[in-house]
Amino acid sequence: MLKKELQIISEFTPKINTKNLGLFFGSSLSHRGSYRRVSRVRGQLHVFSSIAMRRRLLDPSFSVLLLFFSSIFILSSISNRSVNAEVITLNSEIFNDKMQEKDTAWFVKFCVPWCKHCKNLGTLWEDLGKEMEGEDEIEIGEVDCGTDKPVCSKVDIHSYPTFKLFYNGEEVAKYQGTRDVESLKRFALEETVKAATKAQLEDDAEL
Structure with missing residues (x-):
């Protein structure tokens, strides 16, 4: 032995x-x-x-190999996080730029952490984000009015939660219907079609 x-x-x-x-x-x-x-x-x-x-x-050589595989793992994690981000958090630094994206609708939820009505939404907005994942021209966003008050003041948010749809940098509609995924999705699709049609007619008139 x-x-x-x-x-x-x-x-x-x-x-x-x-x-x-x-x-x-x-x-x-x-x-x-x-x-x-x-x-x-x-x-x-x-x-x-x-x-x-x-x-x-x-x-x-072993250290280089270990570093290589570690980098792949980290990049993969970051990539998966980006792909799974159906709801995009908007703040004062990026809000204006995002709203100005050409031919893109943004359906945005405005809330504050302490609001009981916002808490009662549960995972509604995340569920909507997943449901709208295949709609390339519609983005789902959210703004925390507790930390980004200037953004909420600019778009006239006075109660919570508030849901607004923007297209080409302009507010086109405010949602006041039933708070369920199907109703929210239908609203976003219909209002986006209206806004896109209007924008196309305006572009044609300028030609």
Whole structure:
């Protein structure tokens, strides 16, 4: 058993042979030591295994490979997060730019964290975002009026929750119907078609 353990150690550390290991542990391969010596050898086996693993981690080629796979994992996580972001959080830094996107409708929820009516919505807005995922010309957004008061003041938000649809930078409709996914989706689609048709007629008139 002792010979086998020393042989395993020598495989992890090629520069150290079994004879030297025998001298190192203060015992001969031809004599079996006490249980205490055997336990000590087993302990040294774990030490040498750890050293070998550390040397492998410090190897430049191994480090580069580890960094490569770590980068892929991080990028994949970021990508998945972006793909799954059906509802986009809007703030004062990006709100105006997003609303001005050409031929794009934004259906936006305005809320504050302390409003009980906002809390009662539950996952309604997230569910709507998932339902509208295939509609490339309609984006679902939300604004926290507690942290972005200037945005909410600019678009005349005085009660919560408020749902408004914007198209090409202009407010085109305010939703006041039943708060369920199907009704909200129908409203967004119908109002977007109206706004897009109006914008197209205006563009044609300018030609």
